[in-house]
Amino acid sequence: MSGSRFLFSNGTLLRTPDSPPVKVLLEAHPGAYTTSRTHNNGSYLLFWERHMKRLSESILILSKLAPKFLFRSDESALLLPSSVDLTKWQPTVQMLVTDSIGKVLPIALKEKNDCEELAITTLVSGNLEELNALKTVEYEERLSKTFDVHVHVDTYVPSSFGIRGNGAHLAMVGFGRDVAAAKYSEWVRIRKSLDKRRPPSVTELLLSNDGDQILEGCVTNFFVVCRKGADTDNGEAMHKYKNGYFFEVQTAPISDGVLPGIIRQLVIEYDLLL
Known part of the structure; x- marks a missing residue:
């Protein structure tokens, strides 16, 4: 197992050892995330459309009910500007995620071993400074800067099922x-x-x-x-x-x-x- 690890954050690519473990990434940034994996020697991503749908829904839910989990802020009771309608960001976020996946995944697939699959974690964090700067006139122009997109890719060897002792405790x-x-x-x-x-x-x-x-x-x-x-x-x-x-x-x-x-x-x- 090669143990190759990649992190593509806002257009910057990091590799092992500069790319942190996924737990470190998630602990360091607020935001909504989802984790999928490849199947059949990296041929495709499992249930990716469902993962994207849940990611979008998670961002919307957090923006309405718990923005502190989406945007980094020292304020315990963070409220979003009333003028901000985050339902408009969904196509933009999907575009940013798709673009990031498209840039890092081919590199990870090329460097993995045949016995390995890839685990892909996508984390979307809110940029509070950019959000507060949004104006109606420039909404579309600044929207892409309102979210930080992190795509973490790690290699792993799938567990074999049916082996005695594999049950959960x-x-x-x-x-x-x-x-x-x-x-x-x-x-x-x-x-x-x-x-x-x-x-x-x-x-x-x-x-x-x-x-x-x-x-x-x-x-x-x-x-x-x-x-x-x-x-x-x-x-x-x-x-x-x-x-x-x-x-x-x-x-x-x-x-x-x-x-x-x-x-x-x-x-x-x-x-x-x-």
Whole structure:
């Protein structure tokens, strides 16, 4: 494994060792982020359109409900200028992200080994100084400067599934996240303090507001695919497979305060199609 690592920030390319680990990047900058990876020896990015959609939605949610998680500021109760309509930035942000991906990904693909895939983390941070300088007349001209785009690319070797001992060990650790519908870097900093409570054998920490209903993991979505016999059908949305058993996906609803995870949503959609 080569261990090559790249960071493309606002047009500047950094390589190993100048490119920091992704956790260091996320701890150093506020903002919304998403992480995808390549598949089939770097042939394509998994669910990239879904990742871009969630990134845009996270930025919009944070701008309305918790701008302090999107813009770096010493003010604990940061408010955005009332004249700023961030719904207009979506095409610009997508253009900036697409441009950055297009410049760094070919370089990383060329230098990776055949056995490796790439993990791609895109972080979008708000530039408060530029935002406050926005005027209606120059809105479109300055909008691209209002956001800092960081694309972090790292190599990794996918784990093999089905190997004994690969199962997860879980433990309940704390309450659900603030503004859970958005994925933001501040959570990485909070997660570090939660990790101090992690028992040595535990691989994932779960969140719950009441100690009974599981919301999500610190790093992962949480859902269970249950098999039930036909005689246990209680009228809920279950689906019968060819083997005669009924299955259902059990997971906390978004309204309870969980991230709309991409894999979680794919499993739900697949189940509804059967």
